[in-house]
Amino acid sequence: xxxxxxxxxxxxxxxxxxxxxxxxxxxxxxxxxxxxxxxxxxxxxxxxxxxxxxxxxxxxxxxxxxxxxxxxxxxxxxxxxxxxxxxxxxxxxxxxxxxxxxxxxxxxxxxxxxxxxxxxxxxxxxxxxxx
Amino acid sequence: xxxxxxxxxxxxxxxxxxxxxxxxxxxxxxxxxxxxxxxxxxxxxxxxxxxxxxxxxxxxxxxxxxxxxxxxxxxxxxxxxxxxxxxxxxxxxxxxxxxxxxxxxxxxxxxxxxxxxxxxxxxxxxxxxxxxxxxxxxxxxxxxxxxxxxxxxxxxxxxxxxxxxxxxxxxxxxxxxxxxxxxxxxxxxxxxxxxxxxxxxxxxxxxxxxxxxxxxxxxxxxxxxxxxxxxxxxxxxxxxxxxxxxxxxxxxxxxxxxxxxxxxxxxxxxxxxxxxxxxxxxxxxxxxxxxxxxxxxxxxxxxxxxxxxxxxxxxxxxxxxxxxxxxxxxxxxxxxxxxxxxxxxxxxxxxxxxxxxxxxxxxxxxxxxxxxxxxxxxxxxxxxxxxxxxxxxxxxxxxxxxxxxx
Amino acid sequence: xxxxxxxxxxxxxxxxxxxxxxxxxxxxxxxxxxxxxxxxxxxxxxxxxxxxxxxxxxxxxxxxxxxxxxxxxxxxxxxxxxxxxxxxxxxxxxxxxxxxxxxxxxxxxxxxxxxxxxxxxxxxxxxxxxxxxxxxxxxxxxxxxxxxxxxx
Numbered sequence: 001x002x003x004x005x006x007x008x009x010x011x012x013x014x015x016x017x018x019x020x021x022x023x024x025x026x027x028x029x030x031x032x033x034x035x036x037x038x039x040x041x042x043x044x045x046x047x048x049x050x051x052x053x054x055x056x057x058x059x060x061x062x063x064x065x066x067x068x069x070x071x072x073x074x075x076x077x078x079x080x081x082x083x084x085x086x087x088x089x090x091x092x093x094x095x096x097x098x099x100x101x102x103x104x105x106x107x108x109x110x111x112x113x114x115x116x117x118x119x120x121x122x123x124x125x126x127x128x129x130x131x
Numbered sequence: 132x133x134x135x136x137x138x139x140x141x142x143x144x145x146x147x148x149x150x151x152x153x154x155x156x157x158x159x160x161x162x163x164x165x166x167x168x169x170x171x172x173x174x175x176x177x178x179x180x181x182x183x184x185x186x187x188x189x190x191x192x193x194x195x196x197x198x199x200x201x202x203x204x205x206x207x208x209x210x211x212x213x214x215x216x217x218x219x220x221x222x223x224x225x226x227x228x229x230x231x232x233x234x235x236x237x238x239x240x241x242x243x244x245x246x247x248x249x250x251x252x253x254x255x256x257x258x259x260x261x262x263x264x265x266x267x268x269x270x271x272x273x274x275x276x277x278x279x280x281x282x283x284x285x286x287x288x289x290x291x292x293x294x295x296x297x298x299x300x301x302x303x304x305x306x307x308x309x310x311x312x313x314x315x316x317x318x319x320x321x322x323x324x325x326x327x328x329x330x331x332x333x334x335x336x337x338x339x340x341x342x343x344x345x346x347x348x349x350x351x352x353x354x355x356x357x358x359x360x361x362x363x364x365x366x367x368x369x370x371x372x373x374x375x376x377x378x379x380x381x382x383x384x385x386x387x388x389x390x391x392x393x394x395x396x397x398x399x400x401x402x403x404x405x406x407x408x409x410x411x412x413x414x415x416x417x418x419x420x421x422x423x424x425x426x427x428x429x430x431x432x433x434x435x436x437x438x439x440x441x442x443x444x445x446x447x448x449x450x451x452x453x454x455x456x457x458x459x460x461x462x463x464x465x466x467x468x469x470x471x472x473x474x475x476x477x478x479x480x481x482x483x484x485x486x487x488x489x490x491x492x493x494x495x496x497x498x499x500x501x502x503x504x505x506x507x508x509x510x511x512x513x514x515x516x517x518x519x520x521x522x523x524x525x526x527x528x529x530x531x532x533x534x535x536x537x
Numbered sequence: 538x539x540x541x542x543x544x545x546x547x548x549x550x551x552x553x554x555x556x557x558x559x560x561x562x563x564x565x566x567x568x569x570x571x572x573x574x575x576x577x578x579x580x581x582x583x584x585x586x587x588x589x590x591x592x593x594x595x596x597x598x599x600x601x602x603x604x605x606x607x608x609x610x611x612x613x614x615x616x617x618x619x620x621x622x623x624x625x626x627x628x629x630x631x632x633x634x635x636x637x638x639x640x641x642x643x644x645x646x647x648x649x650x651x652x653x654x655x656x657x658x659x660x661x662x663x664x665x666x667x668x669x670x671x672x673x674x675x676x677x678x679x680x681x682x683x684x685x686x687x688x689x
């Protein structure tokens with residue numbers, strides 16, 4: 001099972017507060033590694049609030065927790081708070097203005113049995129491929 | 132009284148009680164600012180070279196060594212440093228023949244350039260409070276990003292010409308892809324699909340011209356046209372949402388603002404995130420003619436997307452990152468490029484960037500441990516004093532020492 | 538939040554008037570306004586209503602946390618934005634040159650102030666919702682971005 005979504009990133013004051021306290025905290029991970037999905041998309045995937053999903057595209061992939069959207073219906077549109085997790089999916093080679101596409105990231109979402117990606121794992125990926 | 136450097140509102144009415152190892156009973160700080168002040172006590176770092184703790188002097192000497200031997204050094208960050216540090220940083224860039232860029236390069240830069248070069252009319256936040264009857268938050272959610280913007284300036288306070296404020300005299304419009312916290316508070320919310328902002332602008336111009344709009348709900352668009360026409364003093368606050376949606380079509384916003392100014396008064400104040408991004412943009416503009424993405428290579432001043440952090444990260448052989456965590460905030464590709472070069476990180480606190488850095492130099496937190504000045508999001512200069520004693524060097528002092536040793 | 542109707546449905550609805558009101562609906566409103574306690578309804582103490590009594594206790598529990606004006610603050614939801622501080626008419630009257638123009642208060646005569654990143658309530662008796670001549674002012678709740686302030 002899989003749905004294709006457009007991910008739009010946003011800012012969240014609670015996640016920002018958690019970041020100021022510690023980028024390595026459990027709070028920061030919980031508030032960052034999360035994707036807000038429309039109920040219709042959640043039904044399509046057979047996932048419930050709090051379950052984990054794999055979000056991937058040709059740039060990268062992360063396992064994050066699902067949060068049920070409280071907004072009016074928006075199937076095909078998903079939201080992730082701006083963080084190293086969402087940045088795993090952002091292209092950096094898009095247009096001549098050289099501004100990356102933080103808003104409007106195309107990605108596939110599927111249910112996942114794996115645990116949420118840790119920040120240490122994200123860091124290792126940067127180091128490994130940067131070497 | 133203290134100044135909060137937690138965002139570009141630089142709130143000046145912060146009162147606090149200091150005890151050893153704690154800041155308590157802080158009055159008037161928002162949740163975000165409170166987190167920023169508490170950051171004084173968490174994830175602080177020590178000077179390091181290749182993961183080993185060293186003295187500050189050794190770390191600075193190593194940083195000098197790396198920069199001196201680099202063919203294409205990159206200096207990046209800047210939006211969380213005081214003006215005094217930014218001044219030294221630009222001079223260091225010249226001395227090194229380096230590429231210099233700041234966080235505006237991947238957010239508000241193209242918009243800030245139009246504002247600072249006078250191509251978009253702007254005003255101060257005090258003008259907003261005193262005169263504005265319509266505020267438009269476009270691709271921005273200040274309740275989360277600039278928590279006190281609505282209460283201090285844009286919607287709820289009384290102003291000299293707006294004594295009845297939000298109840299009778301002010302409109303707050305939100306244009307966004309998601310029904311944000313601010314959208315729930317505003318008087319009128321307009322939902323746009325991702326990337327639909329250009330069409331939305333075209334529709335607003337249509338209704339202002341008395342034509343039937345092509346996109347969006349016709350009745351609501353006509354109502355919007357009526358609100359805009361009746362406005363005496365309007366302000367558009369574009370957020371990164373609008374900048375990302377428009378990209379190279381940012382001219383459309385200029386066209387809309389020009390059209391609005393044929394009818395009434397409309398200003399633009401970009402929603403700058405970090406407390407002194409605008410300060411850096413202004414300094415570099417005065418110095419080099421460009422607000423960001425400048426190269427001083429071989430004594431020549433050049434400007435362009437090839438000097439942006441995204442491009443420069445891929446070709447630089449050494450990078451000095453100051454007061455920023457690009458490994459967290461930039462796309463994966465850029466982050467991994469930076470993680471692979473000789474990296475010098477100057478920061479008060481631990482981050483993915485300091486973790487990846489070859490040289491780590493701890494700095495004092497501006498506004499808390501070091502004084503200086505900064506340019507608020509609307510161009511007003513704000514001075515601040517340190518509120519706690521610290522032996523840590525400020526960004527300005529660290530950069531001055533690096534510059535001197537080179 | 539709890540409504541009078543929800544409370545009414547759990548009352549005995551026998552209109553015995555022993556609580557001093559002429560109808561159970563009137564008692565429901567009084568319970569909501571915290572002018573009466575559940576124990577003021579003798580019929581409800583009858584074991585056959587034990588279930589309903591328990592449910593009512595749970596239903597009314599949040600009201601006990603409310604200030605005398607019915608104001609409830611959820612600090613964990615608060616952004617500390619100060620919208621309520623600036624919108625509150627009592628705050629503005631107390632400090633027109635501070636709260637009136639968007640700044641935090643300096644004195645101690647205000648009702649709402651932001652401390653340690655979240656809103657705090659004081660001087661509740663000054664709130665326009667207090668006392669016999671109360672006004673149903675809701676300036677602090679309608680300006681809240683996160684429903685961190687509520688009235689019961």
